Amino acid sequence: MEQLRDLPGDIEPAIEEPFLDFGDAPAPAAAAAGKSHRLVLKRIGNWRARLDETRACYDHWRDRASARLGQIDLAPDLAMDIGSARWFRGLGTMLGLGAVALALWPDFAPLEARPAMAMDQTARDELRSHMITPLALGGDSGRQMGAGPMVRPLASAPERPQIELVATLSRGDTFDRMLQRAGIGASDAERVRELVASEIKLEEIEPGTRIDITLGRRPGPNAPRPLDALSFRARFDLELEVLANNGNLSLRRNVIRVDDTPLRIRGTVGQSLYRSARAAGAPASAVQEFIKALDGQIDMDRSIRATDEFDLIVAYRRAATGERQAGKVLYAGIDRDGKPKTQLMRWGQDGIFYEASGVGEQRGGLIAPVPGGISSGFGMRRHPILGYRRMHSGVDFRASYGTPIVAVTDGRVSGAGRMGGCGNAVRLDHGNGLQTRYCHMSRIAVNGGQSVRRGQVIGYVGSTGLSTGAHLHYEMYRGGRAIDPRTVSFVTRAQLEGRELMNFRAALAELKQIQPGAALEDLEKRPEEVEAPQREIERLDSKREIR
Numbered sequence: 001m002e003q004l005r006d007l008p009g010d011i012e013p014a015i016e017e018p019f020l021d022f023g024d025a026p027a028p029a030a031a032a033a034g035k036s037h038r039l040v041l042k043r044i045g046n047w048r049a050r051l052d053e054t055r056a057c058y059d060h061w062r063d064r065a066s067a068r069l070g071q072i073d074l075a076p077d078l079a080m081d082i083g084s085a086r087w088f089r090g091l092g093t094m095l096g097l098g099a100v101a102l103a104l105w106p107d108f109a110p111l112e113a114r115p116a117m118a119m120d121q122t123a124r125d126e127l128r129s130h131m132i133t134p135l136a137l138g139g140d141s142g143r144q145m146g147a148g149p150m151v152r153p154l155a156s157a158p159e160r161p162q163i164e165l166v167a168t169l170s171r172g173d174t175f176d177r178m179l180q181r182a183g184i185g186a187s188d189a190e191r192v193r194e195l196v197a198s199e200i201k202l203e204e205i206e207p208g209t210r211i212d213i214t215l216g217r218r219p220g221p222n223a224p225r226p227l228d229a230l231s232f233r234a235r236f237d238l239e240l241e242v243l244a245n246n247g248n249l250s251l252r253r254n255v256i257r258v259d260d261t262p263l264r265i266r267g268t269v270g271q272s273l274y275r276s277a278r279a280a281g282a283p284a285s286a287v288q289e290f291i292k293a294l295d296g297q298i299d300m301d302r303s304i305r306a307t308d309e310f311d312l313i314v315a316y317r318r319a320a321t322g323e324r325q326a327g328k329v330l331y332a333g334i335d336r337d338g339k340p341k342t343q344l345m346r347w348g349q350d351g352i353f354y355e356a357s358g359v360g361e362q363r364g365g366l367i368a369p370v371p372g373g374i375s376s377g378f379g380m381r382r383h384p385i386l387g388y389r390r391m392h393s394g395v396d397f398r399a400s401y402g403t404p405i406v407a408v409t410d411g412r413v414s415g416a417g418r419m420g421g422c423g424n425a426v427r428l429d430h431g432n433g434l435q436t437r438y439c440h441m442s443r444i445a446v447n448g449g450q451s452v453r454r455g456q457v458i459g460y461v462g463s464t465g466l467s468t469g470a471h472l473h474y475e476m477y478r479g480g481r482a483i484d485p486r487t488v489s490f491v492t493r494a495q496l497e498g499r500e501l502m503n504f505r506a507a508l509a510e511l512k513q514i515q516p517g518a519a520l521e522d523l524e525k526r527p528e529e530v531e532a533p534q535r536e537i538e539r540l541d542s543k544r545e546i547r
Contacts, residue, residue, distance in 0.1 A: 073090075075090060075093055076089065078091065078094070156221070159217070159218065161217045162215065162216055163214070163215045164213070164215075165182060165183075167182040167210070167211045168209070168210050169208065169209045170208075173207075175205060179192060182211075182213050183215060183225060184215070184225075185223075185226070192249065196240060198251070199234065199240060200238065209233065209234075212229075212230070212231050213227070214227075216228040226244065227242070227244060228244050229241070229242065229243055236258060236323070237255065237257075237258040238253065239253075239254040239256060240253060240254070256321055257320040257523070258320070260316070261514065261518060261519045262313050262315055262519060263315075263316035264312070264313045264514045265277065265280050265281060265312045265314070265516060266280070266311050266516045268306075268307070268309055269307070269310055269334075273291060273300075276310070282314070289329045290329050290332045293332040297342065303334075303341075307336075308336050310335075311333035311334070313330045314328070315327030315330055318522075318523055319523075320526075328351070331344065331512070332353065342355075343355060343356040347496070347504050354496060358496035359496075367409070369405050369406055369408055369472060370472050371399075371403070372397045372398040372403070373397070373398050375396045375397065375398045376396035377486075378395055378484040378486070394473050394482070395473075395474055395485055396471050396472065396473050396474075397474060398471060399461040401442060401470040402461060404457045405438050405441065405458055405460060406455050406456060406457055406458065407428055407452045407456050410452070410454050411429055412428065412449065412450070412451050412452070413450045413458070414427050415427035415437075416446055416447060419465075422437070422466075423440045424440070424441040424442070424444055424462065424464045425439045426438045433480075434478055434488075435477040436474070436476050437474070437476075438459060438475075439473035439475070440465055440470075440472065440473050441464065442470075444459045445460070476488060
């Protein structure tokens with residue numbers, strides 16, 4: 001069959017009528033053999049015809065499939081036609097292939113390995129000498145032998161006669177819990193609390209205060225260690241020390257001499273007021289407060305030149321022990337050509353800045369109660385819960401749950417609590433018939449009758465009352481009638497007069513007599529403040545200095 005398939009086309013008719021030579025075979029046998037041979041050739045021809053037809057169909061199907069696949073474009077170039085349907089189809093193909101690759105990603109689970117050697121107690125003792133272990137946990141080095149039968153455990157291990165430790169008062173912690181956590185017994189902790197509370201309120205001890213504690217020898221196996229000594233800096237000018245004397249605890253006060261001379265810093269404004277003040281040695285918090293005070297009084301961009309000089313006076317404390325503490329800004333000034341251009345001094349219980357003429361800081365307009373946009377304005381609207389049109393006597397601000405709500409200007413809390421459909425609400429009275437109300441709070445941060453300042457937090461955004469979600473409903477009333485809060489903008493100023501103005505000017509003149517940098521010098525120690533040398537070598541050094 002293979003030979004017949006390879007025959008050239010010009011001899012195929014000869015195959016249809018072959019020349020047969022059967023020799024001396026009988027005529028009937030020769031006729032039958034020829035018929036059988038022709039039948040085989042016919043079947044071969046039919047099979048070849050079907051094979052050719054199949055090949056033609058396959059070639060036609062392949063061409064059609066190639067054409068269709070070429071039109072589909074399964075993997076387009078993502079660098080071209082960005083944002084088109086073809087680009088998104090290619091992106092989907094990439095993400096799908098990536099998901100399939102991640103799904104078929106091999107597992108990285110750890111394989112359990114067979115131990116290299118059998119570990120018994122002897123081997124563990126041998127390897128333990130190579131570990132890095134703290135001494136308190138039995139760390140050692142070098143080779144060692146395991147415990148033998150002659151080794152006997154101690155009935156009781158000896159303890160240190162004293163333990164010195166340092167405890168820190170954390171934020172939100174109490175003085176009592178800190179003492180008990182340090183290991184002081186309940187009776188000693190109670191006595192220490194009483195002694196310290198007789199000198200200073202425990203709530204006034206600042207978080208982060210470090211307490212030096214010395215514990216003595218235990219009177220019994222399970223008894224707590226007694227307190228031998230305790231000392232800490234209670235205030236900037238006071239150090240307290242609790243000492244044990246024959247089982248009784250006593251308190252000793254060490255008053256530290258403190259100088260309160262303010263720190264005055266002067267310099268040229270230059271290209272940046274902040275950088276120049278920081279380069280002159282002013283604390284970062286003081287510089288920020290200094291710029292804020294000036295910004296509330298003058299235009300910082302137009303009223304200050306690079307050749308001007310800044311004058312900054314900060315509350316400053318120096319302790320005889322060497323510690324220093326910077327406080328609030330007392331004076332903020334700008335000088336031009338050697339003459340004061342702007343003079344602001346902090347004055348009064350409220351601690352606001354006043355000009356040299358006695359005019360207080362100016363506060364322009366109202367601030368937003370929350371940092372969000374308005375979602376519903378003032379006027380008639382369809383109520384989202386009640387379903388009918390009625391007056392919307394305020395504006396709604398978009399804000400997430402728990403966002404702080406601040407007072408738009410100074411005022412007094414005339415109401416704080418549940419107020420019907422407003423839910424948890426706060427009402428402020430700003431004087432001159434002007435009131436504001438803040439509704440749907442999750443939590444209220446002020447009490448009735450309390451005075452609040454502009455920007456002070458009075459509550460937090462919630463969804464109490466008739467509310468579909470967390471937001472702030474803000475209302476404003478003038479003479480008892482609701483008005484649109486967006487139409488109101490006013491300025492508040494304070495003015496000193498009479499005797500108070502005279503006292504203010506006298507204090508300003510005294511404050512400006514301070515020399516720049518005078519507070520940076522160390523305080524000269526008095527004889528009683530000089531500590532006696534503790535070591536012999538220090539005593540020898542002190543004698544040499546005297547000679």
